[in-house]
Amino acid sequence: MAADLSHAPDRSDAAELRRARRRFVLVGVVVPLVATLGGVVLMLVWLPQLPDPVAVHWSGGGEADGFASASLTIVLTALVGVGLTALFALPVLIASREGEWAPAMRFLGALSAGTTVYLVALMTWSLGMQRGLADAHDAPSILPALIGGLVLGLAIGAAAWLAQPRVALSGGRGPRTTAAEPLALAPGERAVWLRTVTMPRAGMIGVVAATAVFAIAALWLAVTGGGELAVMFALLAVLFVVLLLTTTVFRIRIDDAGLAVRSAVGIPRWHVPLSSIESVAVTRIDPMVQFGGWGIRLGTDGRFGVVLQRGDAIQVGRAGKRPLVVTVEDAATGAALLQALVDRSRADSAVERG
Numbered sequence: 001m002a003a004d005l006s007h008a009p010d011r012s013d014a015a016e017l018r019r020a021r022r023r024f025v026l027v028g029v030v031v032p033l034v035a036t037l038g039g040v041v042l043m044l045v046w047l048p049q050l051p052d053p054v055a056v057h058w059s060g061g062g063e064a065d066g067f068a069s070a071s072l073t074i075v076l077t078a079l080v081g082v083g084l085t086a087l088f089a090l091p092v093l094i095a096s097r098e099g100e101w102a103p104a105m106r107f108l109g110a111l112s113a114g115t116t117v118y119l120v121a122l123m124t125w126s127l128g129m130q131r132g133l134a135d136a137h138d139a140p141s142i143l144p145a146l147i148g149g150l151v152l153g154l155a156i157g158a159a160a161w162l163a164q165p166r167v168a169l170s171g172g173r174g175p176r177t178t179a180a181e182p183l184a185l186a187p188g189e190r191a192v193w194l195r196t197v198t199m200p201r202a203g204m205i206g207v208v209a210a211t212a213v214f215a216i217a218a219l220w221l222a223v224t225g226g227g228e229l230a231v232m233f234a235l236l237a238v239l240f241v242v243l244l245l246t247t248t249v250f251r252i253r254i255d256d257a258g259l260a261v262r263s264a265v266g267i268p269r270w271h272v273p274l275s276s277i278e279s280v281a282v283t284r285i286d287p288m289v290q291f292g293g294w295g296i297r298l299g300t301d302g303r304f305g306v307v308l309q310r311g312d313a314i315q316v317g318r319a320g321k322r323p324l325v326v327t328v329e330d331a332a333t334g335a336a337l338l339q340a341l342v343d344r345s346r347a348d349s350a351v352e353r354g
Helices: 011-049 069-098 103-128 144-162 201-222 229-249 289-290 333-351
Strands: 053-060 063-067 178-179 194-197 249-255 258-265 269-272 279-285 297-299 305-306 310-318 324-327
Touching: 011 069, 011 103, 011 144, 053 069, 053 103, 069 103, 069 229, 069 289, 103 144, 103 289, 194 333, 201 229, 229 258, 249 333, 258 324, 258 333, 279 289, 279 324, 289 297, 289 305, 310 333
Parallel strands: 305 324
Antiparallel strands: 053 063, 178 279, 194 249, 249 258, 258 269, 279 310, 297 305, 310 324
């Protein structure tokens, strides 16, 4: 049953929301955590039968060429399973408390189940096939584990998608878009509107925590001889530092040059000149519902967004491109000024052509 509602929530809406949440918790939380627990238990049972160290990386030719302690692999499996589950599930469960539900949430439930099962199966299989070996250099090819884990993950992900209902609820606060009313500007008056938008504290803490975990793991592995695993975790730490610098803080400027949006370090950036703007509006955004999360996103309806917070956003229709959405405080004022500047630019162009 599908529901696409924009009115105040009633009992049927509440029942649909509860049903969607229950199924999401089942497939997006219970399934991956049970899979993780099962994998960890199996690894602990196999521990006495495993070589020390065990193979954790294979070359393109199928030969083991990276090694670490079995205990570390077990700990990493637990961290991956629990961490991915939390990463996918928490934003959905938080957003749904406001009465919101969207297809993106259903997708994240399936992604949580499929991705976690795949990785846990791969890590568990890679250890299991080394039971009884005296030397991990003799470990067989990882290819069967890669293929088998992938097939299992895809099957679980598809089943998780089908197990969830098709529900779309707005909780009475669904996406609403209002055309901007131009701000009153005197002839020749110049105006500039500046704002800075930052990812919510919880998101910032999550990115910083992930960066710290990867950096500490890389350092520890480097000290204990983790080899390529140390390099992998160091690269992940660097990646999260880049994400922290480029996707968590944006500065917005509206002036006679149009709309400019750029990160705190200047990259990435977007500029929409007045001549390319077809429409300006204010729209309410719930990042999880319309965009499947926070950050630089492509919405389920085709809009491109810099969405760092829930609430009002400036929406700009661009000639020949996707509409651009930017969540920002006092979006109404920014949109009003931008519309006024667009109107004045069009009037000036008309005068010049005349």
